[in-house]
Amino acid sequence: MPTSVPHWNDPDAFAPDADDELPPEIADDLAKAGKSSREEPALPLAKRRQEIPDLDTLLKTAVAAVGGSPREGQTKMAAAVTRTIESGEHLAVQAGTGTGKSLAYLVPAIRHAVAEGTTVVVSTATIALQRQLVDRDLPRLSDALEDALGRRPTFAILKGRRNYLCLNRVHGNAPEEPDEDALFDAFAASALERQVKRVQEWATETETGDRDELVPGVTDQAWRQLSVSAKECLGVHRCPVGTDCFAEKARGEAGRADIVVTNHALLAIDALDERPVLPEHDVVLVDEAHDLVDRVTSAATGELTGGAVKQAARRCGRAVDEQTADKLTEASEGLELVLADASPGRLEEMPEALGGALAAVRDAAWACINALGPERKEDAEGSTARKLAHAVTEEVHDTAVRLLAAFDSDKPHDVVWVAADPNRSPAVRVAPIGVGGLLRERLFGQRTTVLTSATLELGGSFDTLAKQWGLPPQQRAEPAEGMATAKEVPSDGGTLKWTGLDVGSPFEHQRSGILYIARELPPPGRDGLQPKVLDELTELVEAAGGRTLGLFSSKRAAEQATEALRGRLSTPVLCQGEDTTSLLVQRFADDPATSLFGTLSLWQGVDVPGESLSLVVMDRIPFPRPDDPLASARQQAVSERGGNGFLTVAGTHAALLLAQGAGRLLRSASDRGVIAVLDPRLATARYGGFLRASLPPFWTTHDGEVVRGALRRLTAG
Template sequence: MADLPEVGVLLDAAVRALGGARRSGQVDMAEAVDAAVATEEHLVVQAGTGTGKSLGYLVPAVRHAMAHDTTVVVSTATLALQRQLIERDLPRLAAALAPLLPREPTFAILKGRRNYLCRHRLQSASDSEPDEAELFDPRALSSLGRQVKRLHEWAEETVTGDRDDLAPGVSDLAWRQVSVAANECIGAAACPFGGECFAEQARAEAGGVDVVVTNHALLAIDAMQGRHILPEHRVLMVDEAHELVDRVTSVATGALTERLVSTAAKRAARICDPEYTERLGEAAEGLGLMLTDGEPGRLDHLPDALAGAVAAVRDAAHGCVSALAPENKEDPEAVSARRRAQAALTEVHDTAVRVLESFEPPLRERRDVVWITKAPQYPPGLHVAPLAVGGLLRERLFGDRTTVLTSATLALGGSFGTLAMQWGLGRQSGDAAEAPTAPPPAAAEGAESGTAEAAAVSAAETGTAAETGAAGEPRWRALDVGSPFDHARSGILYVARHLPPPGRDGLDQRYLDEIAGLIEAAGGRALGLFSSMRAAGQAAEELRERLDVPILCQGDDSTGRLVEEFAADERCCLFGTLSLWQGVDVPGPSLQLVIVDRIPFPRPDDPLTSARQRAVGAQGGNGFMAVAATHAALLLAQGTGRLLRSMSDRGVVAVLDPRLATARYSSFLRASLPPYWGTTDPEVARAALRRLDAAAREPVEAGA
């Protein structure tokens, strides 16, 4: 092991070089990460906004990598953080630490193969029919041709071939004409462009660096499917860890549609006996008819007719795979066509098998959920997803490496246990059990019944964790390093207790009146977080006529441009839904009011959520608290966290849903939020907003 400065010394040097100030939470985090890596004990760290958590894990990661001549992998959920790490944080950190280390630290970014332009596919794109071309009219095909032509031109100038470096971007359909999935690639040795392959270049660059930045989806593929895309690593940093379960679930979800099956048949038609591909095409049509006739929603039992259609797809796909022509390694075009056909056939076959096998165990013992979807712009589909991914994560992710999981939102209801159970970590190490976080001031009012509910949930969690705490259970500890923000002095959590519970038929007029009054008091400066685009659109349309401030609505333009416009105009408001709950970082007087129309529970008819709730209930737990309330707590904590993004920020979070003050589960939700000062008095909230508006206007008025 190289003789390197301690983590604290490196962190202080990095903070000084970047013009920052020493933060106790950041120091605590860095030292805890360093200790966890040394003891090979998993670590869960909640680091509130303003902590500087990126440096908190990057500094010990760099030190470990250089000390042991190894690679540390950092995984994130969002493109924004991935770019921030690779384009800003790591370059600045490497330059800051270089004087104290034997050499300057190195880093690279690595994504799935589909994210890189494929030169071989690019060459053949103009010679083949575009995938799913029959779904598009001539004008759309003409647009597709223009986009592919632009990709040809871009290929001559790009250094990375990374789709994210293409600006402006192209449609998913256009990109599919010039890229391949990992199971479609013919391999660098067989490919005539193997020496110029962008994906291979990215992988080669990642092979010898200190830190590799990737995303949760690729991490899941690498761990679950054994692709070994990432370089060998024994230490993993998972940022935005609150999104890990959803991203892994997405990777582990399969789908069957008539289009997917018929596309597989068409790919195979060039290299397979027509007898087999025609049978698969007929099976695709049969599946489409059954799905069209079926009711959308979760399937607890597979109807015989649908089971027969799925079995027909399974058998026909298997027949096509068996009848594929032998691979002609002398002809790269033939190899590519065979690989693409085999990949599509295998996916269709394996998904069909999985659907059929999902119904074999008794209902209480099933591990997968199956459901039918129908939407106006999409063909009906059959989907299958795992009920839980904790077992997969425990076996494939935590079993052979040390993992640090961090986010600003991990302790739900004051406990790390909820997410730890979903990750498959089980019980905490005995000496590291965290003390439950006390409810914030806003939770004190009327919290007695909710506290009893939370205590019952906590007891249920403990019992479940004990059952998973057998030999071989991962060792882990948790740490909440807090936030440098004084939430109780800087922000108010206003719950509109006087309003009626939210309904299902759009926003109540009293909700619109409440929003209007708050925005008038704030002079604009509002981020509206709505539970649906319908509600956001309704509020934007009606309030544009009532208020003399600009109101932007998600969908009017790209989300990035809308956020930029919102940040640039202090009088502006921005309304939207899910991506705004987690993707907005606007410090300063442009954002002094966050409005939440209702507690963001998942839809009660959501197939996966309802199945997971039922599974928890079947084991004696509280399915609503373990699934729906946890989902709501995460989003609510993320959304309300948009308010304070810098030390000087001040403002109000207004939750219009009175259940946050009255329901039995309210204390669990409030204990998951930043500890703002709480009130249910609308005039207190409006008066605070008027003072903030006046203070924000003073420099402008003085200058005038």
């Protein structure tokens, strides 16, 4: 029985079987996913390089085509990206809102891909940016640069296999079993059936099978009925509809494209797994790079529940002897009982009861895997059922092994905790304490990488995030004029070379915005928002005439503020959770008198330029919860190495969110307004200087009357 397992198992990664023999009718398309079999343009490579215009010419052509004008920061960034591609050194570049950073990295990327006959990968954290790149930026650039480059640049979007419809499942081969709760809820079962039927009808119309193109969407449970993970996939040559597979078509198109747009999770799996997911490429552009570590960590997090083990047992029950499957069912029930009695939180050592339950799951799962045996030649339904059983049982086994192994070392690499999320069964989870070493070896060590975001300098330095990425300290940063000055931060050593560059922002922060730190308020407590805080918030929103985005550290605080201010204000207040976030943001943007209060997703996901947003309020410094298992484990690891665990982990987390939250205010050159932080610690605590250095250089005051007067004048104007 295996006693160890790789940490990087993602069921959404493309991982075709190594022994798949592809039928001739599609082998050529799939072979083009690699550089070696890429279609070569008519011109020889050396001649093609000579024919490609220089960067300045292409950038001017692109900017003119989209109706823009030259921007100093954009030009500087594009030149830096080009130097990075040519030198092979890595680049971290901070580009404020309004810089036009997507053009600044896409133009050099397209030039390189066309000149070298290669593929460049662009990775994003959010679907919104993916759609912007694929639906707007890249089509316009392809039109603009076609004549200058001698051919039309091509692009494609690539996601995890689970995001694509599986035609084999659509045709009825081994459908997913619904959750047990749905079986006993007639209404839920009926709703699920209706959604599945709608997806089946959509399957006859869609050309891509991409879930994001199904509008309105369906629940995860409904989508799972008609999709598969990479481990569940039969493989192209075994699948009866493999030649029409949406996921394989997307992969084939990506292999022929100059630019491939993907997400951080898939980028992580490609970098960390032994089997490639993305087409062969030598350059990676990571946009929204401030989110890279969290997305990689999420992709590498494992979870085990009694329900997941029970589902594996049900699938195995159709393909192995009853006694073997029953052992796994018994193990699932044991795990459920143990987790039901377990206290949520991080585990410093493996409890005896949980360790016994996990060992029983591991052994029973391994027995089922052995009983399933090697793949056999069966009918499509039988083959699919066996593959599904093997995939989910292997995942259960590997996660149990990883959980048990997490406590075997004096210097553990994983953290384990029991989670009890609302409306979900208790679970035991495992995640890497750090991902820097793996990123250093498998991403930066193998490909030229550009990391960009509006927020990369924390505490005035790129080194803060670079340490989390696994990069060594930078010798000297290049701050933009008028922006924060870089400070050296201790970091692990290394040999990789990289540069940090701040190209600034087109916004004049000191003229356009005020940072108000409410120094006279009491420090935040654990019992919700204090009366003085609610009074201050009321006065600020009244002075702004609504127009307020309230960013709160917890759902409870947002709801408390909403309830209190609705009784005091004559202007509307919306609260996240009362409708879909996108609809609430739209209502907020459409009515300048409206305020919107919410939590984490609003700190990073709101883009409302114009008069509807004049005031951004943050109730407190957004440190992670003291009982957050991953944050506490990372703080402990830093402290054990002699570092400042609180500042390195909690301080970095807070600085990043503060900077992202402050970035909601100025979204266009004409925007004006106030950032109000109702937490005096930003002015008084020792770590306050580090946090303030992470914010744009707004004019700063502690005088509430000055701020309220400015808001009244702004509203009247």
